[in-house]
Amino acid sequence: MxxxxxxxxxxxxxxxxxxxxxxxxxxxxxxxxxxxxxxxxxxxxxxxxxxxxxxxxxxxxxxxRFFHYGNVTKQRKPEYEFAQEHVEYLASETHEGANFCVEEHGQVIVLNGASSAEDPAYDIGNVFDMHITAVGKAILAEMSDEQVSEIVAQHGLPAHTDDSITDEAELFDELEEISRTGLAFNDGEMLEGLAAVGVAVKRPDSSVLGALSVGGPSYRISDRKLREEFPEIILEAKRRFEEDIESFYHPS
Incomplete structure (x- = not known):
């Protein structure tokens, strides 16, 4: 050490x-x-x-001076410049909060956010455990079992609400389902009454850049919205985002 x-x-x-x-x-x-x-x-x-x-x-x-450092880190990877447009698209299409997050040191950090309400899930710079967020689980599902276990060993699986996943085997079961569908859900696992759906955003070489999510209060988002309407919208945002990244790496 x-x-x-x-x-x-x-x-x-x-x-x-x-x-x-x-x-x-x-x-x-x-x-x-x-x-x-x-x-x-x-x-x-x-x-x-x-x-x-x-x-x-x-x-x-x-x-x-921290503002300067923050701008430097946010611009370190050129693909990040496309994120805000697609976050705003998600927010405008759903009338809910949206964000783009990246993984760093086994947690997710909000890089871009758009929301009409005060909600920590969409505040730029906020950091969250991966197992309690839709974006975090979307990214975890793209990792190897060994990488996931290392993150669990480092940060644990603390319960933030009664619905948080606290068992590693249960987490792996959910990640397997996310790998199959491409969609990750957070239904009151980070904050009681907050629901969201997330998807991983990839580069042309299939490496993960980060993840998009959209969500809001459960009283406003029915299960049908969360699991049927929003997935269609967020998958379209993912497609557009990845097209922008493709154009960056392989301009026509």
Whole structure:
């Protein structure tokens, strides 16, 4: 196992605390992390020198330099540029929320989202366990059994609601069905009352770029909508997205 640098971990924990607390004073950060003010002060000074943290009054906040880093990471793979158009297509055709997510470190992160309501599933940058989301399960279904087991070993199968999958054998059974149909469903597994359908989006070489999903509150989405109407729409979005990717790799 590679050697871990404690000072780096502390700086990153401070950054995560500022995100979680939405800004904080030095004593608040100290209490949150259980570290001395003198330790926190040194790390904050360094982070401010590097323009990663700003101080407003007595409170520290994440700096806008993270916005630059976020844009860089979002543009790292050129195929990502096509995603927003197809997310917006899904949202307009269904009048529900839609997103495009990618897998990183065994979790899914929302790269593009479109929703008329406040919903964490469609907020750009949010990170979720894979087994509780339609996009996550769509991507898992494209992985080998060994890769899936490694992710389960790393993150476990925590229950987010009473409907979450918590058994690895049950997860594999569902992934087998997703592989057969190409459609993944989340019916109250991430948040009670939230339903969604997802599909994997692939490059011409069949490698997975990410996944699209569309969904919303169960009271508004009947089972017929979720399993009959929305699949037709999302499969069309997938087709269009993959055509754009094909054109990028093999322009006519």
């Amino acid at each position: 590679a050697r871990r640098i404690q000072a780096t971990e502390t700086s990153l924990e401070i950054i995560e605390s500022l995100e979680e607390l939405q800004g904080a004073t030095m004593p608040e950060i100290s209490e949150h992390l259980g570290l001395a003010n003198s330790t926190i002060h040194g790390h904050l000074s360094t982070l401010m020198d590097k323009r990663l943290v700003v101080k407003e009054g007595n409170q520290y906040h994440l700096g806008l």
